[in-house]
Amino acid sequence: MPDTPSPSKQRLAGLSLLRNAAANRGTAFGLEARAALGLQGLLPPAVETLPQQVARVMDNLRRQATDLDRHGYLSALRERNETLFYRTVLDHLGETLPLIYTPTVGQACQEFGRHFQTPHGLYVTASDRSRIRDVLRHWPRDQVRVIVVTDGSRILGLGDLGANGMGIPIGKLDLYVACGGVPPAACLPVMLDLGTDNAALRDDPFYLGLRQPRLQGEAYDQLLAEFVAAVQEVFPGVLLQFEDFSNQHAFALLQRYRQQLCCFNDDIQGTGAMGLAGLYAALRLTGEQLTGQRILFAGAGEAALGMVNMVTAALVAQGLSEGQARSRCWLMDSKGLVVASRHDLAEHKRAFAHEHPPVAELLTAVATLRPSMLIGASGTPQLFNEPVLRELARHHARPLVLALSNPTSKAECTAQQAYEWTDGQAIFASGSPFPPVTRAGKTHVPGQSNNAYIFPGLGLGILASGARRVSDAMFFAAAQALAAQVTETDLANGQIFPGQERLRDVAAAVATRVAEVAFAEGVATGPHPADLGAAIRAMMYMPDYASLPPA
Numbered sequence: 109m110p111d112t113p114s115p116s117k118q119r120l121a122g123l124s125l126l127r128n129a130a131a132n133r134g135t136a137f138g139l140e141a142r143a144a145l146g147l148q149g150l151l152p153p154a155v156e157t158l159p160q161q162v163a164r165v166m167d168n169l170r171r172q173a174t175d176l177d178r179h180g181y182l183s184a185l186r187e188r189n190e191t192l193f194y195r196t197v198l199d200h201l202g203e204t205l206p207l208i209y210t211p212t213v214g215q216a217c218q219e220f221g222r223h224f225q226t227p228h229g230l231y232v233t234a235s236d237r238s239r240i241r242d243v244l245r246h247w248p249r250d251q252v253r254v255i256v257v258t259d260g261s262r263i264l265g266l267g268d269l270g271a272n273g274m275g276i277p278i279g280k281l282d283l284y285v286a287c288g289g290v291p292p293a294a295c296l297p298v299m300l301d302l303g304t305d306n307a308a309l310r311d312d313p314f315y316l317g318l319r320q321p322r323l324q325g326e327a328y329d330q331l332l333a334e335f336v337a338a339v340q341e342v343f344p345g346v347l348l349q350f351e352d353f354s355n356q357h358a359f360a361l362l363q364r365y366r367q368q369l370c371c372f373n374d375d376i377q378g379t380g381a382m383g384l385a386g387l388y389a390a391l392r393l394t395g396e397q398l399t400g401q402r403i404l405f406a407g408a409g410e411a412a413l414g415m416v417n418m419v420t421a422a423l424v425a426q427g428l429s430e431g432q433a434r435s436r437c438w439l440m441d442s443k444g445l446v447v448a449s450r451h452d453l454a455e456h457k458r459a460f461a462h463e464h465p466p467v468a469e470l471l472t473a474v475a476t477l478r479p480s481m482l483i484g485a486s487g488t489p490q491l492f493n494e495p496v497l498r499e500l501a502r503h504h505a506r507p508l509v510l511a512l513s514n515p516t517s518k519a520e521c522t523a524q525q526a527y528e529w530t531d532g533q534a535i536f537a538s539g540s541p542f543p544p545v546t547r548a549g550k551t552h553v554p555g556q557s558n559n560a561y562i563f564p565g566l567g568l569g570i571l572a573s574g575a576r577r578v579s580d581a582m583f584f585a586a587a588q589a590l591a592a593q594v595t596e597t598d599l600a601n602g603q604i605f606p607g608q609e610r611l612r613d614v615a616a617a618v619a620t621r622v623a624e625v626a627f628a629e630g631v632a633t634g635p636h637p638a639d640l641g642a643a644i645r646a647m648m649y650m651p652d653y654a655s656l657p658p659a
């Protein structure tokens with residue numbers, strides 16, 4: 109793996125320097141450096157600047173045939189020259205994010221085995237029982253401060269992709285670096301391969317994971333416990349982000365570990381904060397109050413539960429009782445409206461089961477409840493069909509429609525459909541990007557309601573404060589910080605999230621608020637700088653050869 113020890117630890121030279129992604133500068137090595145480091149003859153004669161290299165990368169990138177090819181091209185670049193990769197991503201966020209993250213990362217995961225070239229990150233498997241700490245110690249970088257881990261059991265809305273899910277922790281950590289300014293050496297993607305129940309995958313000749321059914325019950329819990337203990341021992345104080353675990357385990361893992369270590373579940377808590385921020389921004393557009401909304405969540409899994417809990421907390425903060433707050437929020441799952449008479453409800457849904465006759469169809473739920481906000485987190489494409497959206501728009505002048513499901517193929521509706529079927533009334537945002545829509549002479553710019561607005565800044569704030577725990581108040585603060593980043597111009601375009609090119613500024617703002625909470629709650633271990641915001645900005649990694657040890 110090109111990720112040999114950090115360049116500062118050992119003096120690299122010659123080909124091993126060019127093969128070390130963390131230290132490599134390629135054609136940007138100057139003539140003196142080439143002479144001193146044994147590079148003469150190993151590079152073409154031209155000496156280039158980082159911007160010139162970025163221009164070549166973008167030229168090549170745009171000439172690739174498909175987005176999946178572009179994803180592969182950028183992944184290969186990360187393994188050759190980390191600085192150039194992150195600089196390219198940072199300078200062209202709007203263009204590169206959909207390639208390294210949703211939606212392209214979905215297809216990249218599905219076809220992971222077919223396109224695999226170079227390993228990246230760590231694989232911890234069911235066969236590693238009793239030696240997980242040794243596996244973690246194989247990671248060559250010792251400054252790890254953030255781990256994103258998945259067991260591949262619910263990758264985006266694509267289901268169980270087993271070890272192919274590795275693309276997700278890698279993509280998330282790329283955003284930590286590019287948007288959150290967390291140094292690459294601090295990031296460790298982990299795939300917990302505990303088997304897969306996806307039989308087609310197990311039969312796929314190119315599949316690279318364990319070909320066995322998933323661990324279940326106690327065996328699963330024991331392996332997770334060993335993993336968490338090993339993480340704490342090998343990387344003490346690290347921030348552990350649980351990502352794309354199926355809801356069979358996600359809620360329980362969060363419950364079990366959130367008071368024990370510095371961890372969070374992005375699908376539940378990150379989505380909650382992102383959703384609440386979207387609601388706040390939408391209310392700025394309509395001039396209405398959160399307390400006056402009726403919100404229908406289509407989906408009652410991790411994402412919807414994360415949001416509904418965050419929204420009720422916000423309502424309680426505005427003076428409503430817990431019961432009043434819950435009465436504003438309705439959940440619907442694959443079996444229908446979540447109502448008190450149902451006997452099949454998991455614990456985490458029961459608090460939102462209202463007294464109401466059963467309703468099986470979304471259209472009937474919309475007609476009966478007349479929600480002002482319809483939020484899709486169902487992984488079900490086209491759930492928001494024409495009758496549903498027309499019914500929604502019949503009752504509200506400016507209904508909010510969030511089609512959060514990823515990737516694009518799973519979105520509850522497209523931007524075009526949302527605007528068309530509500531005659532342009534909808535305030536719309538989606539998890540995966542859609543292009544602007546022009547109808548009746550007006551251009552609507554759909555926002556991208558994605559956790560990328562929350563977790564990089566949250567992680568940065570945790571690192572900056574040295575927080576020992578991740579609290580609900582931090583997500584609340586993150587939501588407020590994100591909503592405050594939406595400008596009047598964004599709103600005038602109908603956008604309830606800032607443009608992606610501002611993701612780094614958003615991360616800095618979110619990080620500052622999160623760190624403030626960490627200090628206020630007494631969970632910070634670092635010194636409190638006089639100007640927290642400035643200190644956070646100053647610590648953000650900038651992909652630049654000047655930040656590498658001198659060559």
Ligand code: NAI
Nearest residue numbers: 264265355407408409410411441442486513514539558559
């Ligand atoms: P999950 O598997 O925990 O929950 C899915 C829920 O949808 C379940 O409650 C299921 O019963 C329900 N459902 C399925 N079909 C339905 C139907 N026809 N009508 C109503 N409900 C239905 O999954 P999770 O983690 O909640 O994620 C759901 C989707 O949200 C995924 O596609 C995921 O990619 C996306 N998501 C997007 C985020 C973003 O940043 N935009 C963040 C987190 C999740």
